[in-house]
Amino acid sequence: MATQVIAGQEVQVDDEGFMTDPGEWSEEIAEALARNIAIDALTDEHWKVIRWLREDFEAEGETATLRRVSTMGGVPTKALYTLFPKKPAKKMSYVAGLPKPKGCV
Numbered sequence: 767m768a769t770q771v772i773a774g775q776e777v778q779v780d781d782e783g784f785m786t787d788p789g790e791w792s793e794e795i796a797e798a799l800a801r802n803i804a805i806d807a808l809t810d811e812h813w814k815v816i817r818w819l820r821e822d823f824e825a826e827g828e829t830a831t832l833r834r835v836s837t838m839g840g841v842p843t844k845a846l847y848t849l850f851p852k853k854p855a856k857k858m859s860y861v862a863g864l865p866k867p868k869g870c871v
Contacts, residue, residue: 767779767780767786768780768781770783772795772798772799773792773794773795773797773798774794775790775792775794775795777790777791777795778790780865782866783802783860784859784860784864784865784866785863785864785865786865788820788823788863788864790863791820791862791863795863796808796816796861796862796863799860799861799863800812800861803857803860803861805850805857805861808861809849811841811845811849812849812850812861814841815835815839815841815846815849815850815858815862816858816861816862818835818839818841819835819839819858819859819862819864820862820863820864822834822835822838822839823862823864828865828867828868829859829864829865829866829867829868830867831855831867831868832846832854832855832867835855835858846858855867
């Protein structure tokens with residue numbers, strides 16, 4: 767397992783750069799991760815998704831899929847594509863400091 771320094775903190779990451787220990791995550795790290803994927807600023811809507819994802823991960827033990835975020839989290843799929851363009855499931859889990867959702871390539 768590799769480590770990376772993100773927002774001044776050393777964190778463990780997998781081969782694709784996803785954090786492997788959600789406990790190492792912070793809001794400062796989220797902002798740095800967002801910039802890494804060309805999201806310049808996290809809005810209240812971004813934070814709503816990120817916080818819901820983290821709460822759901824804690825309850826379920828795995829990262830929610832795009833469908834689950836849309837149906838259970840109450841954020842329409844179209845809005846998720848606007849907030850996290852192109853590959854929203856991967857991008858929102860990346861910024862939230864969670865493993866890549868099952869089924870994502």
